[in-house]
């Protein structure tokens with residue numbers, strides 16, 4: 001592992017030099033490093049098929065330097081970067097047009113939850129594996145009867161002494177059919193009030209009795225699944241001292257909520273940068289008919305204004321988190337703003353590209369499919385209505401029944 | 402001003418259409434068309450022709466039912482509610498209106514459903530008739546047409562095509578355009594199917610020295626836009642009406658879901674945040690319905706003065722349908738995002754309808770100009 005300076009100016013030089021050799025040429029010159037174009041993401045995991053040898057090389061080189069999870073502590077596979085150094089890293093990535101070497105639910109969601117709630121044994125067991133891209137996690141929260149009312153989860157975990165016996169169904173589980181493990185909310189106490197009988201459990205997807213069934217989206221793709229648990233045995237310990245439950249038994253709701261703040265900030269951040277490599281400004285100025293359409297022009301102007309301001313806000317809150325102030329319920333505001341903005345951006349792109357983009361496979365790539373996919377942004381990870389509810393109740397403390 | 406209320410005949414037409422479509426062409430029928438990739442169901446179209454729908458704007462002496470534009474709007478709206486895929490707007494509305502104004506003798510084929518027309522205007526991503534660049538080079542009474550047309554509705558299944566080409570001037574000029582009425586199998590005309598998001602029939606057309614004569618010209622040489630004017634207005638009004646139906650269909654599903662889905666131990670329709678949005682959507686749909694009805698009435702009573710009414714309807718219907726399908730998906734949560742559920746179909750149809758024959762800004766500009774700014 002190369003020693004990277006902690007002095008910002010020197011760190012920038014170090015990173016630049018490291019990038020020059022560690023990031024294959026093929027992985028540079030991309031439009032956006034921070035975008036959410038799902039097809040081009042390096043997800044890692046045992047079943048993942050790399051799009052190219054260069055993609056794999058980039059992930060592995062970055063992992064060996066801790067740069068797949070730069071802000072995580074070094075002992076868990078990270079590089080221990082401060083927020084300031086992380087910003088420099090992202091700037092340098094953008095400068096060479098490289099995408100993030102690895103992105104995953106492990107990095108976005110489970111990692112932060114384990115860092116906050118995991119035991120030393122759990123962190124040692126799972127975090128480095130996530131950092132190296134060797135494991136892919138999926139999120140088993142939602143059920144048919146537990147969407148916005150997430151605490152209503154009914155999937156049961158019965159205590160069988162040395163193991164848990166799991167029965168139930170999850171739904172909308174993104175990439176369940178590609179995942180190696182699932183972090184799931186299960187009911188471990190059916191008599192307790194609904195928030196107090198849930199545990200946050202780590203389950204191997206190859207366990208007997210776990211099955212997945214892909215669900216097709218309106219975009220034509222099938223990124224999510226129904227996930228069934230039929231008498232699935234989960235050992236109480238995944239190895240010596242490695243508890244299958246994260247946090248306290250029956251206190252999984254606390255872990256779940258903490259994880260959601262990270263998930264929401266991440267989904268909100270999906271609005272940043274060019275829309276799948278496309279710029280509203282560039283498209284509108286490429287065609288005098290578009291530029292002369294007063295309604296499109298006004299909408300594009302409003303979109304640019306709002307997206308610049310939302311970007312600043314995302315940065316402001318990340319800076320706050322960087323100096324140790326948790327984002328907490330403000331993550332609901334970031335998610336609400338970011339996702340509603342992203343939907344607007346894609347609506348605008350569809351209007352600008354007119355009938356061209358009304359084809360599945362068009363001169364604008366898979367824009368139609370991406371546009372349809374953005375409609376889920378304000379649903380997944382908690383709906384916009386739920387975000388506004390949280391702001392009203394928890395941030396503003398407005399009275400409620 | 403004419404009353405916007407439905408008269409007795411129109412009420413009967415609407416009820417009959419609704420009864421027929423609910424039974425014979427619910428959204429599941431469209432799903433089948435989408436899955437099979439046929440563009441539309443010929444059997445269904447034949448039945449609709451038999452009921453007089455294909456001839457709704459064709460005079461009785463040419464086999465039509467001659468019910469007028471308001472009636473055509475009623476049919477389009479009912480078809481929008483269940484997402485019926487058919488050549489109704491291209492053939493029964495636009496071609497019928499255009500050819501009737503030109504006293505063409507091809508109307509009986511439209512009325513009996515055997516002739517399916519496509520309208521080929523646009524060459525780019527946005528609706529812009531004056532932007533036509535396709536050439537029709539004239540020598541004496543003969544023309545040779547060369548160029549490309551993008552995203553032609555009914556382009557695959559049509560057996561005739563109305564095509565706008567340039568006999569003079571340059572792209573961007575409203576003058577110098579001529580409308581031709583051609584057999585879709587004419588030598589030199591090739592068509593490539595498009596896989597469109599709304600699952601209907603579209604094609605790209607390529608004209609490579611296609612021969613035409615003066616007999617194929619609709620209206621005057623150089624007067625293509627004038628020849629199309631009434632047909633286009635009728636088509637825009639029908640698309641608006643269809644979008645009204647799309648809005649109502651999406652809204653109906655959503656309102657029902659608010660009464661069925663429970664979270665937090667209660668029906669989600671009890672949440673005031675959703676109640677108010679559903680109420681707002683309904684209020685929007687009501688306002689748009691007036692604009693749609695008015696466009697039909699104006700086309701029937703003042704066809705040469707109807708353009709603003711039509712643009713008003715198309716602009717409103719575009720905006721309302723966008724709201725209805727966005728709210729539709731959002732208020733359904735995860736299930737609204739699935740292909741197995743119908744809401745996505747409404748969303749994709751609303752997107753294409755928003756662009757077809759002019760988007761919100763195109764029509765808003767026409768209204769603004771008429772209002773003196």
Ligand SMILES: Cc1cc2nc3c(=O)[nH]c(=O)nc-3n(C[C@H](O)[C@H](O)[C@H](O)COP(=O)(O)OP(=O)(O)OC[C@H]3O[C@@H](n4cnc5c(N)ncnc54)[C@H](O)[C@@H]3O)c2cc1C
Nearest residue numbers: 139141142147148172174376380381383385731732734735
């Ligand atoms: C693409 C996609 C990926 C997803 N990935 C995952 C995943 O990986 N893992 C996972 O566990 N889940 C996942 N989800 C599920 C997602 O978290 C849920 O869909 C979401 O929480 C909403 O739940 P629901 O679908 O049951 O909708 P419902 O909760 O039934 O909501 C229906 C409507 O009612 C509204 N509503 C509900 N309660 C209130 C209220 N109190 N006040 C006002 N309005 C209210 C909602 O906002 C919504 O508009 C995914 C969803 C999508 C669309």
